[in-house]
Amino acid sequence: MRSRAVCAVMSDDELGRLSKLTQNQTYAPGEALFFEGDEAGACFIVQDGALKLYKLLPDGRRQITGFLFKGDFLGLSPKEEYGFTAEVLEEAHACVLPAERMDELIADYPKLSNRLLNLASMELASAQEQMLLLGRKTAQERIASFLLWLSQRAADRGEESNPVRVPMSRSDMGDYLGLTVETVSRSITKLKTTGVITLKEGNRIEINDPELMTAIAAGDGC
Amino acid sequence: MRSRAVCAVMSDDELGRLSKLTQNQTYAPGEALFFEGDEAGACFIVQDGALKLYKLLPDGRRQITGFLFKGDFLGLSPKEEYGFTAEVLEEAHACVLPAERMDELIADYPKLSNRLLNLASMELASAQEQMLLLGRKTAQERIASFLLWLSQRAADRGEESNPVRVPMSRSDMGDYLGLTVETVSRSITKLKTTGVITLKEGNRIEINDPELMTAIAAGDGC
DNA sequence: CGGAAGATTGAAATTACTCAAAAGGTGTGG
């Protein structure tokens, strides 16, 4: 139950109290924790599994705004409604913090507020990084950036980072990177052909030359 | 000195104390408050004027991640270094909060931390909106979305919202919307030709049909 | 008024998209 990411600042005592306020839930792949537009009634701490967050345009175009893993926090909303849908990618467990409880909790534990501010600040920085990717990088650069990010996040969670497991479909990657499925596939094929990466068993990808990969991701590649 | 956006939660007493911890600065157009990679030494509250925030790729490609106006807050960084450059668009006044003072302040006024969390949460939501724009909208839709946003922000500050003043260059708009200057210009010309907007004196743009404009922005336009 | 920067317009090139089909994987049921 203890989350490195959110609860690192809390004492065991505080954690004990926290656990009384929350309930654990299990979510199956394809299931939604909540939908864009739903009343923002709770926050969540991801215990394990993987989620995708996305927004839709009226005609169905989709933008995935983030992938979440073990330890990640979600659900804070500046409005009364959630601004995105949270859907399960791989079976997930999450603890649910009803909004009213969040308020009590924050009132009682000022440190928690600081911690959440810190997390929000990190998310904001990566959102800006993603804007740079979406606004100014080529397809090739986007794919390279994404695979490196995935690898880094796996490392942060203490999981194998190279080869890195890629739990999302090409379609999800496309909707995250502002590309079509076909372009994602072609870009990956090109990286494979040039020997920068190798596709492995079990949806894993080996980054053969991390330095070159980093250079490609930054547009310094060729 | 009193900022609606950041300081709304503080009492006059607290504001008095705050003013002792800060200093006011004036910045000229083109000047930078700080550069990407600089040590993150201070936070800022924009008193008036306009700023742009941007990130660069090694080869000079630029992504503007935000425009800031009166009342906006900036400078929180999850790392030791700023993640972007903050440059002045129109002469600005800002009050500067050295990082050490920020820590004291947050320790003394827990409400401030909550307020900052709330602001960060709003920024995060608009960052996600921007990802949708950059990843999935056409040039036309991006321009329409941007002009509506600009108009809304002006309204929030109590300024004239229609016609709306556009204080940034076509080049800045392009780097914010992930487009080239030429595409920005052509898209605006098209909106002008179809009668949805009218270009006015003093870099102002009139939105003749806000409903249609909103439809265009959402991709429901035609 | 003159010069420089910014904005617009035109034509050609390119990247990524669309449409289409084949190949590869996975799970179910015979």
Add this chain to the structure above:
DNA sequence: CCACACCTTTTGAGTAATTTCAATCTTCCG
């Protein structure tokens, strides 16, 4: 265990939106 259906991924060919390169026009200051 194989056959089939379904879904994802890959590959191919043609198209379209946006970029690039180039030139002209406008605006803004000194």
